[in-house]
Amino acid sequence: MATELDPNAVKMFGFKVWTYKMGEQVSLMVHLGDQLDIYKTMAGRGPMTSDEVADATNLHERFVREWLFGQAAAGLIDHVDGAFELTDVQAAVLADEDDSLSFAAGAFRGGVEPQVIDRILESFQTGIGLTYEEQGPNAAAGLARMTGPWSRLALTDRVLPALDGVVAKLEAGAKVCDIGCGGGVMLSTLAAAFPNSQCVGVDPSAAAIDIARRRGQEQGLSNIEFIQSGGEDIAAGSEYDLVITFDCMHDMAFPDRTAAAIRSAIADDGTWLLKDIRSTGDFDKDMRNPLLAMFYGFSVASCLQSAMSEPGGRGLGTLGLHADAARELTTDAGFTRFEVHDLDDAANLYYEVRI
């Protein structure tokens, strides 16, 4: 005989599931607010009526009003005395892309293209995932906006100064290679800050390299070059003073091949700066991260896809390169020094790796 289900337990669990559906809808609304510049327009203006928001954004009031009520219902903007306000705290997360380390609205993309979802479904049958290039035209641009604020704002004043002697070398003129450079935000920031250094970025995604090249040109940088290539193919004997891999080793089908290539391309006193997702290798411990399910979502839809995009791929995925795994990977490649830096980056740890 089937067991009687506790109706309250079913109701509560149903509510939990619907909160994720609400998340899907609110995510789309955040994307709209970002794309329509509504957050940016409301920032710093105090309370506004829907008419005032519509006028200021040049949008249709009826749609704006519905969106505003939805945002207030989600707790993303305030609704007081019939007016709507984006507070300074809310603006730091939703509007201020230039100066706020907490800017998050750029991470919202409005969903995944249906043909990409079909391919993800297929990957569960075939065991072969999609490369970043195959994840659709929005993937590289979206990632650049998601990781951009941290890359631009924390790199030169927080991350690089934590490394032994690296800033002095960059100032004097160093050879730098950014592997898995994506849209090139980080390398452009570095090239602009250290004009004496020569910077090369590599990534197998043509779309990412295209964005990175345009960014370098727009910034008028002459000490930067982007090459479409995998990290495993960087030239041995390049004598790089600094090699950077940001959030990409766990995306590689064969991270060990890239680690070996880095070993053969780095100068004897060079530094490999490896940034990867904060995780422990123990699911129960990782459960302390309240956003853990989101990271697994990133993995199934994107990182694990890439890490399984070739037969026999290691398949590390978003949470797969925790400190112990990173230490093992770099030791196996012939590096002997490994220092962990916790730089108050909620999502990542930084590893300073040397021969």
Ligand SMILES: C[S@@+](CC[C@H](N)C(=O)[O-])C[C@H]1O[C@@H](n2cnc3c(N)ncnc32)[C@H](O)[C@@H]1O
């Ligand atoms: C999550 S993105 C990170 C991009 C950039 N480093 C950042 O922090 O924004 C991962 C990148 O790794 C790249 N990638 C995947 N496999 C690679 C490989 N074998 N060699 C180099 N890059 C690779 C992808 O194309 C993608 O651009």
